Amino acid sequence: MAKIVAGIGCSHVPAIGAALDLGKNGEPYWVRVFSGFEESQKWIAKEKPDVCIVVFNDHATAFSVEMIPTFAIGCAAEFAPADEGWGPRPVPVVPGHPELANHIAQSCILDEFDLTICNKMEVDHGLTVPMNLLFGKVDKWPCPIIPLAVNVVQFPPPTGNRCFNLGKAIRKAVESYPEDLKVMIFGTGGMSHQISGPRAGLINSHFDKNFLDGLTGDPVALTKMRHVEYMREAGAEGVEMVMWLVMRGALNESVKEVRRFYTVPASNTAVGHIILDNRV
């Protein structure tokens, strides 16, 4: 039986990817960010997940305004890094896990979560930056990835509660997969940031700390937060933190926080990271 052994929350700031790609990660500004992931990289290298489900949002890359799926799962054998306007990121092609991905899609749909199935999808920094932060700069990704894209571009994104319940359905799907697989699930994006309009630059460390605390200790309370509150308190784009609740929903009620990191800023955004061990 496949099992979700841990959940990982991680920002996906594009400038982090650019810093890595341009070799700026040794500069003091970026050392502050990357050093926060050193222990996590050791941890995941030791844990060796067989598959990672990465909940992320597409930033007008695979999906434009032509089609806006609320939840879309990548079922392809591989996912090419996209050209986001300055050429594709120099990262390896992302291997998929079509068998498990299709199983999750089927199970979730029968469980009344109508996922959009993507048999071809390019992936952007929303997916590849968290992978770099946890796996480092690699020639080959260490395990297959199942991308799960959530619409947070056009309002409204799914509610936090809906995301949390999707996480539960994903867990049920994973646990009904016959092969013994060690699965990890990533919730990405955030933390507080606003990158649009005259209020751009908003950061709310107090909100972020409470969010991290709540994620570990009382996620159900977080599922009740309304979109307008995310946007007002954590920035218009901060609402993407609902994606972390998909990850949290896939875990036990009680988890062990094994790692936490927070720093401001990476470019325009507060960087947050958490690892929750689900084997308690």
Next chain:
Amino acid sequence: MTKATKEYDNIPGTFVFDAERSRQGYHINMFCMSLLKAENRAEFKANEAKYLDKFPMTAEQRDSVLKRQWNRMLELGGNIYFTAKLGATDGLSFQQVAAMMTGKTQEEYAKMMLDGGRNPDGNRYKSEWENKK
């Protein structure tokens, strides 16, 4: 029918990209989307006005693109993840675009971020900005 009030319209300096803006800004966003292809970026740079003829935007929208009025584009239905592609085509870093939207120089903006970012206090409700004026 009177227009419904949206709670998030009360957040200052913020244009929430909802269905209404998405409908209004469809062609701005599809223009920006086209810039994901290198050959389109080259064609746009060679003759911006001609390239924009392919996208049936309103005169106002077109003008905001040509003049790089980053906030106006959002107000007219552009979405930041799309307009960022225009910034990238111009060779600007995202932080440079963000600075322009806030009316700060890039140095001022970068310093604000290093100092912990824009504090939410005084920036939650439109009335707080109006009182400052």
